[in-house]
Amino acid sequence: MPAQRWRNLLVQALIAAGLLALLWWLLDATAANMRERGIRSGFDFLLEPAGFGIGESLLPFDSGDSALWALAAGLANTLRVALPAILISTLLGTLVGLGRLSPNLLLRKLCAAYVEALRNVPLLLQLLAWYFIVTDLLPAASKALQLAPHVFLSKSGLSVPWLGGDGGLIDLPQRGAMNISGGAAMTPEYLALLLGLSLYTAAFVAETVRAGIAAVPRGQSEAALALGLTRLQNFRLVLLPQALRGIIPPLTNQHLSLTKNASLAVAIGYPELVSVANTTLNQTGRAAECITLIMAVYLILSLLTAWLSAWLERRNGRWADHS
């Protein structure tokens, strides 16, 4: 058998070498063609001043900061919307998924209607709809609704007191001549994106959860109930641990899609990674570099999520085996 093994290894090595050669050829051909056409290339532009402003940013950003910092601010904005949206969509999706298995007819039908309505309309349209609903309904910034002391809601968004500011520990939103300034603002773009992404992904999460639970053999529940476990105990101790095995891998896919779908924000003016990279691309003309950067960042985000999910799965696997 050793001859066979060596042959297998050799074949695999050849395939790997072939792939590497192809990759090298692609990169080399791109660089050569760009040189030939007099197109400047390289990543030096990242350290030059960005020159454009970012409307809302978690990281402090000024137009004089570097393009790299602008992209970092864009990434921070992506995460600022993706992480809460993952949390909300998972919770809401789980509830809706359970609702679809409920013995209550009305609840079951309502949850089914929710899933069908949201997952069958393209996300981009939903985002635009939410955005225009939010901006049309809210009052103008000059007539902002005051929900509580120093909490304002208007077309400029939801402004709340936040840490920091010019001369104190807490930065309070104030009515300005033009709009609300100070504090932390959740803009209509952010709110619409958060809402749109969460509700849309929740529909898919609901189906994942329903499928995961339905995949646990009926006998398991029947046995648990026969042993005198309450419905809640049955769910927590018998159904859920077994269902999670089937739920976590597709759930990770949903979380990955959600993060990538956040890039649709360019349509409604939320400055996330793709939006900032688009602007950078236009100011510098470095199309190949900017697109490579975006792809690399999403790849890293996806790999991280997948790795986290694999870890969860292993952990759950152990737990399920011991219970």
Add this chain to the structure above:
Amino acid sequence: MRLPIITLTLLLLAHAPAHAGKTLDQVRQRAQLTCGVSTGVIGFSAADSQGHWNGMDVDICRAIAAAVLNDAAKVKYVPLNAQQRFTALQSGEIDLLSRNTTWTLTRDASLGLHFTAVTYYDGQGFLVQKKLKISSAKQLKNAEICVQSGTTTEKNLGDWFKAQGIKVKPVVFEKFEASIKAFFSGRCQAYTTDASALAFIRSKEAPNPDDYVVLPELISKEPLGPVVRRGDDEWFAIVKWVIFALIEAEEYGITQANLERMKASPDPAIQRLLGGAEDSGKLLGLERDWAARAVKAVGNYGEIFQRNVGSASPLKLPRGANALWNKGGLLYAPPVR
């Protein structure tokens, strides 16, 4: 976003050599000029309900097709968004980019392109809600400003307000329609883009134009003009000189209507331009009457302006900086001789 990725990968990876010095031959061979235009900017390049393209940028394409192919209709228009435009030109998908594109150093020096000539001197301005009672852009402190991405606009905004020491919040949209909708629904206190577009936006897109005013300041210089690929000097010269010929035609009073009569003019300059006395076309690799064909197809520069953006158009823009040099404007074409 997707199209640039595909064009980039397919065309840059194809390892095909750039066609240096071949654009004229290619255009003649396929008997068609491929012209990159906008996806719809009224007055510059926009398709009407029958699918016919109109506008100043479109007329430049038509003039060049007339000069080169003797038929202004032999143009294929490729609508491009702001992100796609340079890639489309670099990759050879289009022969000419005539799409309200601002001439800047970065674009001219690092993208493998040449700006040919300025066909419109524009500047960036602001449209604001009248009820804010603002009379200067310097009063826009803390304002939210709606803007479309993919243009020089965002950077001008950053530069100008930084120089003024004022903080503003840009709200950046990918699509023109979304940015306009957001502004008129009251999301932003101001909207910014080139002044030529602001007048149109106020009169055509506003629910009530009287509720909005255009501020007097122009915060940038936006010289717009057609762009060609580097490495084809012959084609570069053709595009440049067709534009100069249109400007010269206005200077000498040659119009679409009086062209035939002007051909008999005793003025040597007019004779040279229209191919009566000397064959200026030979030097460009074109026929003798190249300039006359261009004027016959679209009229002189002044006629192009009036028809598309001036008094004979819905935009009613004043000539302003786009008047001839001897009428107080900036248009000055090197002599055709």
